[in-house]
Amino acid sequence: MSSGILEVPKGASFTKFNTQHQQKWEDPSSTSDYSTRIEPPFQAFNQTSQTQSLLLCNNQIKVPMQDGSVNDLLQASKIQDWDPSAMLNNLSFLGQKIHQLQDLVYLIIGRKGQVLGRPDELLVQQQQLVTADLTSIIVQLISTAGGLLPSVKQTLSAATTSLGQCGEFGGVVFPSSAQGLNDGVQPQNAGGSKVSEPPNSVDITSNNGNEQSNHIIEEHELKDEEDAEEGENLLPGTYEILQLEKEEILAPHTHFCTICGKGFKRDANLRMHMRGHGDEYKTPGALAKPTKESSSEPTIIKRYSCPYAGCKRNKDHKKFQPLKTILCVKNHYKRTHCDKSYICSRCNTKKFSVIADLKTHEKHCGKDKWLCSCGTTFSRKDKLFGHITLFQGHTPAIPSDEIKAAPAGTSDGATNKVGSVNFNLSYVSSESEVQSSSMDIKGGIDDAVGYFSPLSFDTCNFGGFHEFPRPPFDDSESSFAFLLSRSCNYSQKSGEE
């Protein structure tokens, strides 16, 4: 798998990729086929990018190709659930782009026939154009795939790192102005040319229609700060730095039985377990909590470093901030460098990588919504009042006002969304057998519900929905399409109304 990753940036693989596409597009019947075949390399791609993404977040662009941990990470990570309907949506948009590119290549081929004699500058330029265009398509493809993963942020970073790799390895200098290309491609291209500047990573994602990513980055930084021990100002060298390996951090168990290998979360549980292996483990001494080293010598303060290179919590970072306990390390690593695989079952939008965070959120999710006159909602009253303090002229909205105003002012989308939710639910219940037969598809439907649920009518979500044009979904050949076609059709309608 890792070889696959390394291949992609190379010029050769690009061309190979390109031809592959062309072949595929020549028979238009197999859209689904296309997506399934393309998928495996993408996932690999995505995994690599996960590791690199956080570097970008921390404003450092450094591609850790030498890092052996990439492979490990790939193995550790699981294949994510994804939303096929949204995927298809984006793919069809990309399909259009590829068609445009196809036209361009045809043009080049045509010209080649005309000017056989001299391989002039124009040809080189065109080649570069095609390469750049393809790069952008790849970037978008990856982001499309990544957008279906729980963490959108990883998509963002995947996109940028892949670009970075392209720049480095291909040695291609992108043309700064790409007039020859079509409108949709331009922004990505511009982004690609300035790949070394971190802010562009944000640009690219917003162009991709994932405004959410900004939010998520902020959130991460916030949480990092929460972890930081503000009062502490330990001088470097006054404490011992420990760095756990990533597997160790992510391992569900930290205490293993030396005899049978069974793992435990707590040492006490292990000790209880050991009793089964013989009488020698039943003595009070063996069962007692191992006492700490005698306090005669001053204990060295222990601090922890995150194994993720480039992370602010990594000991090699310029402004290294150590983590205080193993628990801090675990939470930090999961929050910052891992997928957010726990999704709130109530709102279906909030995702978490630490289960405790999810539980905290679920406690408050869906409770009193505090609404400002500007339309922003807050889960907590004090947050609303803080907002009102900050902004001139904003006032808290009184719920009954909103009911009155709704028919006049607010978007029809909200009501439609509710409708779609109802529809989807009824759909699920009516064909429960189908649902039970394929669990992952049910997940997809759930996702759609979340998309349209009235709780999450954030502008970014809804805006993102409009971002890609939706061609009518009529490909019944694909393996999953017939199951989902109805719900997809419906949601499409609700989006247009």
Added chain:
Amino acid sequence: MLSFQSSKNVLSLTEDLLVRIYELLAAESDRKSFRLVCREFRRIDSLTRRHLRVIRIEFLPILLRKYPRLQSLDLSACPRIDDGVVSLLLTRVGPGSNSPSLGHWAWGLKSLVLSRATGLRFSGLEMLTRACPCLESVDVSYCCGFGDREAAALSSAVGLRELNMDKCLQLTDVGLAKIAVGCSKLEKLSLKWCMEITDLGIDLLCKKCVDLKYLDVSYLKVTNESLHSIASLLKLEVLGLMACPLIDDVGLQFIERGCPSLKVIDVSRCEGVSSSGLIYVVRGHRNLLELNAGYCLSELSTALLHQMKNLNHLEVIRIDGARISETSFQVISANCKSLVEIGLSKCVGVTNMGIMRLVSACINLRVLNLTCCHSITDTAISAIAYSCRSLVCLKVESCNMITEKGLCQLGSFCLLLEEIDLTDCCGVNDKGLEYLSRCSELSCLKLGLCTNISNKGLSYIGSNCLKIHELDLYRCTDIGDDGLEALSNGCKKLRKLNLSYCNAVSDRGLAYIGRLEELSDLEMRALHKITGVGLEAVAVGCKKLADLDMKHCEKVGDSGFWALAYYSKNLRQINLSYCGISDMALCMVMGNLSRLQEAKLVHLSNSTVEGVELALRACCARIKKVKLFAPLRFMLSSEILEILHARGCIIRWD
């Protein structure tokens, strides 16, 4: 000829001169006489009148048309006002409808009192605020239904400077935030008993309304956080924190460092506040004028006294319920020379010596409250009388050792005395009242439980204290008809009279009471001698009677109640408990008295359930509060109870 000449002279005065004359008339009754002179005078009155307090809502449209230049409108006496009335007033003023513009009266209106207007909701308030662009002051106190939406409606009055929202029980932080954002020019805000308000609301208020000069958050469940926010108000002069249970000394520390303009602070009944908290306040604000710390100090500590030495401008101090030593009085009198009022009610350790030391330097004292300072004797009263010649108010309730000697001194030196509370001072006798009657400015006299006074003493008061408007004779059992005769001959301005348990009073006495035209408030519980004749005399004579308590007047028959129903059109509150009123009379009283708001109808021996039901039906449109015999809860039809409830009437079952 002569009359023609003189009238011509008066009429020859130009309009502006007449206006000048009119403006010199202070009393309402004088203005009334003025406008009754002739049409021209009435025109002057209607042109120059700025303030209007409406008693009957029926006349409101006509009055509003008559007075186009109103600046201040007081509707607190017509709580029946509701959204429908407001929309009517704003769209069509008066039946003639010949006024040039609709709702013209509202254009110049600056002050609006809507206290107790429980029927007024957000739509009415919205119309009012839209129609009154110059609105600066609004009083919506005791509007129990006033909530966030009403606040939102009111918040469109951007020019608002003063707002009273006492006891707006439904108001929450959201409504307060609406007000704070909408009316950012607020200077005076009272939020007493708005129990839903929390620190968040106060914090936002202090950030948005930085011009606040007066803020009252008494009785709220706000914490020190709020004081932290309040401390940032640079212009705040008056801060009311009465009975805020969650505030303590730490919060007052914020006040020490903030509120540079603070002049008046009230922390009375704050359980968490102690001497050290007050030390913070006093240390931070040397220019404090008023310190109200009643019932929150266990004793006036030396440390606090030490700080108080710096309060050279202090005018008012109230430390009710605290323990105080004689030396403390020394320190106070030596440093706080400009003291005008001191409240020592229920203080422990107040002695003659202490009071003498206090008044030796504080000669400007005008108000002195020594309620329940039992060890006070004539010596202290004499010292007060001799030193504080400008004394206006003296409260010595339940100071048993005061006798005629003390009152003699008061009558000799304190000729400005207006109010004296001698309740439960059994040393007061007729001779004492004779001395006291030399204080001709006396307007409020409380003699409840002074069992040693008789008609003779009352006659001195009746002949000398002509300005009295409040007199309390509760359980003065020796007072009889002759005393009331003397009273009615002299004290024509009497407005409030308590005759409860003065058993000697008979119908003849009530006939004298009937001569008191200004009387509005009469309490006459358990007068066993009086009958319908006496009540009729009162009803016919006391046209302004608004509050009548005749509990346990069992002998009063229906003729009296019929008269009441017929004549006492201004009656607002009535207590008929334990009276022998019949069904018919009850219906008449309840149905005919169109201003009636509150009635207590417990244990009516001659009434039936049907009678009470009918009576309630007759008044259900306007009654606001009614007290009924508890078993009736299940006997009255559920329909009438629902109607009452829907109309916002509060029923108390006894």
